[in-house]
Amino acid sequence: MPFVYADNAATTAVTPAVLDAMLPYLTAQFGNPSSLYAFGQTAHRAVANARAQVAAAIGAKEKEIFFTSGGSEADNWAIKGAAAIGARHGKTHIVTTKIEHHAVLHTLDALKKQGFTVTYLDVYDNGVCRVEDVANAITDQTCLVTVMFANNEIGTIQPIAEIGALCRERGVVFHTDAVQAVGHVPINVEEMHIDLLSLSGHKLHAPKGVGALYCRTGVRLTNLIEGGGQEKGRRAGTENVAGIVGLGRAITDMVANMDTNEAKVRALRDQLFAGASKISHSRINGDLEHRLPGNFSMCFEGVEGESLLLLLDANGVCASSGSACTSGSLDPSHVLLAIGLPHEVAHGSLRLTLGEDNTEADVDHILDVLPQIIDRLRDMSPLWDHIMEREAGKKEAN
Ligand SMILES: *Cc1c(COP(=O)(O)O)cnc(C)c1O
DSSP: OOOEEOBTTTOOOOOHHHHHHHHHHHTTOOOOTTOOSHHHHHHHHHHHHHHHHHHHHHTOOGGGEEEESSHHHHHHHHHHHHHHHHHHTTOOEEEEETTOOHHHHHHHHHHHHTTOEEEEEOOTTTTOOOHHHHHHHOOTTEEEEEOOSBOTTTOBBOOHHHHHHHHHHHTOEEEEEOTTTTTTSOOOTTTTTOSEEEEEGGGTTSOTTOEEEEEOTTOOOOOSSOSSSHHHHTSOSOOOHHHHHHHHHHHHHHHHTHHHHHHHHHHHHHHHHHHHTTSSSEEEOSOSSSBOTTEEEEEETTOOHHHHHHHHHHTTEEOBSSOTTTTTOOSOOHHHHHTTOOHHHHTTEEEEEOOTTOOHHHHHHHHHHHHHHHHHHHHTOHHHHHHHHHHHHHHHHO
16 A cells, blocks of 8 residues: 655655764764864864754854754744743733644743733634734734744745834844744745744754754843753753754755755645545635645545544555644644634644655545545534535525
8 A cells, every 4th residue: 555644744754865964973973062172073063064054044144043952942932032031121912823833822821821911813714914913913012923934734824024024113023933934935034034933853854853943133032941051051951963963954955955846846735736626515724825835734524634534544644634733632723713614614624745755646646545535434424414404405495
């Protein structure tokens, strides 16, 4: 049976080139970058080189890149750090959207318990927030605007450059969780007026457990992790040297191949949309234009998302109902509710996220099994019977 990995928004494979770059730092070159002898300095140089690679990939300066344990830590640091500085100036209001990742939303929940207030911007039915809403939400009390670059469930891309320009003009710190976007779409932190940006290795073919926070020169943040003097005293902990080297290599490769990858992945994704849209009572989630190239998200009425995933798995397809972090919970995704889907529709969601390794054969296999699986689930579904009866009733009434 074919094996099709179509969950690249959850995590990606480390490429052979990335693994090769990392291996020396897991074996012979195991020195501590903080050690003064030459052996440690080899590791130190490797970290410095990776810092330059990450900076170049997003148009930042090397000294503005701080390595972390991943996207979640970068989000926590950016938001808690900016909030703490804001509070010192009596500013305790934060603006965000309804569709952020839980690393952002749960961090904001923690801040609300400390007395911060949060405005959650609408994203309308296309999953994109509006710059004028951001402008209206900012007050004298606002210390931070945090809006994700691209959504992990429905792939929608937010108007980051416009929000950046607005925040700069209004003197408010602007953070973006760009974990899904870095390496996939062009990003320049200077041109986009971004103050803080989170990225993660394992969403772009580096290993899990490494990421970075870009912090623009002059933007003050309190530390999240205290200890040794690593990362210029701003993020303690002995560096994950091999992971950092892998991140540097992976991000460089992703940016170098962005155009080719994008064209390939987008074409496959559009084939999936075209094929799956033929299934009755289906709908595409989120804007088609402002969207990550590899993101497919649809809802199928009268289908229970978890059962759909299990049957896809039985047919060799790794898929998701939305975000990996919410699987296991029975609540529908906050993102699908935010774009106005009724609960029962949001329950029948399917996310397929394609990467550079996917092929036409993968798409063919998915489109081969998906309609049959949906038919089978609808045959067993009381909800589907109900939908059919309701429609029959409407026809009679006409
Ligand atoms: C995966 C993800 C994160 C978390 O990154 P980790 O490195 O897994 O901690 C944060 N935000 C978004 C949008 C993500 O997709």
